[in-house]
Amino acid sequence: MTDDRKTTVPVWTLATADVRVPGLTAGESMTAERLTELRGVLAVLADEPIVTLEAHPLPAKIDRAKGLPLDAASPLAQHLSQFITQSTRSSLTAARATASGENLYRIVVPAKVAAQLGQGTIRLMEPKGAAGHVFGDIVNTTTGRIAAKASLVPVGGAAAAGTVGGAGATAGAAAAGGTVLTVAAPLVLMAVAVGVSAHADHKRQQAIEHITELLEQLQQDKLDDEHSALNGSRAAIDKATAILLDEGKLGVSLGLDSAVHTIDTALGKADLRLARWQSALDSLPEGEAVELDTLTKSFPGVGDHGGTFRAHLELASLAIALMRRVVILQAVESAQSDSGNPFKNFTRALKRDQQRLDEMESSIATVLVRLSALELASPNGLRPVFTTGEVERLMRAAYRIRRLGDGVTVNNRTTDVAIEIARSKDGSVVVFPALPA
Structure with missing residues (x-):
């Protein structure tokens, strides 16, 4: 209103x-x-x-x-x-x-x-x-x-x-x-602490919505399992958040350790995929158009509405969002353990532990910007004329790849x-x- x-x-x-x-x-x-x-x-x-x-x-x-x-x-x-x-x-x-x-x-x-x-x-x-x-x-x-x-x-x-x-x-x-x-x-x-945690949870909800839609199209069991494991860690994070915001102490029975292990595993997979994406982009001839089939070998489904590549992006976003909530919990716990200057302890802990997540997000953003700037080449072949379907597929793919850079911020202004x-x-x-x- x-x-x-x-x-x-x-x-x-x-x-x-x-x-x-x-x-x-x-x-x-x-x-x-x-x-x-x-x-x-x-x-x-x-x-x-x-x-x-x-x-x-x-x-x-x-x-x-x-x-x-x-x-x-x-x-x-x-x-x-x-x-x-x-x-x-x-x-x-x-x-x-x-x-x-x-x-x-x-x-x-x-x-x-x-x-x-x-x-x-x-x-x-x-x-x-x-x-x-x-x-x-x-x-x-x-x-x-x-x-x-x-x-x-x-x-x-x-x-x-x-x-x-x-x-x-x-x-x-x-x-x-x-x-x-x-x-x-x-x-x-x-x-x-609560405002930033709520922001991270909002990002988690967005990632879940996107992942659910993508996995319904892909029907890949391994990605389903990865998604379920990550989403299953939310309950432990919610419980730990409630306890810490009541100025309580975290215990092993909460299951937060296993949740963090699951998220760390997902972040490790995201790191590996990110390295492959960066290597694939580095191997492309600079300043030359790229064939769609060549691009999809390293970025499966990049020119489609869904695709495995987009699912991997959303899984990385989900893992980052969940880990940001964990980092906030760790920072609050650190602040509460030393009452001398709680806010300074809080920001110090956040700054240290957020660095890895910031670097990963920035690197993923750079990959998306580089992809969106690529020019797609016409398919190689002996035929001088291509079908209407082939031309439309190439045009749709080019449009979707250009859209990858929309809303992406590589170096976020404070x-x-x-x-x-x-x-x-x-x-x-x-x-x-x-x-x-």
Whole structure:
């Protein structure tokens, strides 16, 4: 639902550790563009990650099924509720904006920090027909439409969210005056972890849909088995996610170890296939047209609607999406085991473990771009004239191969990351997949 009403909403600046920055003016209205500038300044000048939190009216229609639900007793919901309660005591704007108990909270993580989450985790979305531009309005995650045209009012002197213990040991109150920011590491950590995990699960769902369609056409038992094994690991990951987000401890009985082994095996197969694809492309004569039959020997079905090559691509995407969720779990566990600076531990663990996945995604993207740039040659043969069917097959194949490069980003430009959280009156929340801000 599009809501073009101008709404005044509060915005808080949250730090993940005790940090000072040049004075911030509290209580003055600003535009979305001005807020973007403020984020950039904070990212450059602050020694620790600083995010902004906005509280928007909850859209009348919102598809909660697209997010990860957490009940009111979950740490993230509790951190958010405590933050709201303490903030409304010192800000009339915040009190009015959150009075209904139902809001869409939007946390924006600066690009400087988002880069540490892995470049393949969040892709920059460019609107069609406007290359080089990004969406600048406040967008509802579930519909992709503008949720509100908002005037933003910075709220200063708010108390921090969270309680000491678990991932929340660094939470503390911020002093008023605009130079010391709210320290809310637990809230930021949990929001980022759930938002990025939801994004990875959304990618998993997309891959599953594509794989199911492709395997129905191919009817290959080996690919079916590979798909089933990968999809079967989801249950263990879901259980582990639920436990860690409740600040619990992972146990062997969850089956996460066997799930990780299955995913690692799939990633190993994807690595092997990727190496073969790269070798096949390197062996092609540079600058010369390639026959379709020659190309299909290394890329089976590349010119068809389905094909084994496309199934292998989707299986690789599924394995990467599942492993990204595992990496997030490992990062959260690492952060919770050392409460000294949970968010820094979290981003450090993510950055280290995401590198392999980022490199694989980038390499697959490069293969697709190289394939899409190939020129198909006419079939060799003694006949000077080809049938209408042969010509149509070649034209269809050329079109499908060119389309392989659509939407592919080899070197993803770092962007701010937004995580939207829908909060209900009972305190429960739904966290939507993280998206470019």
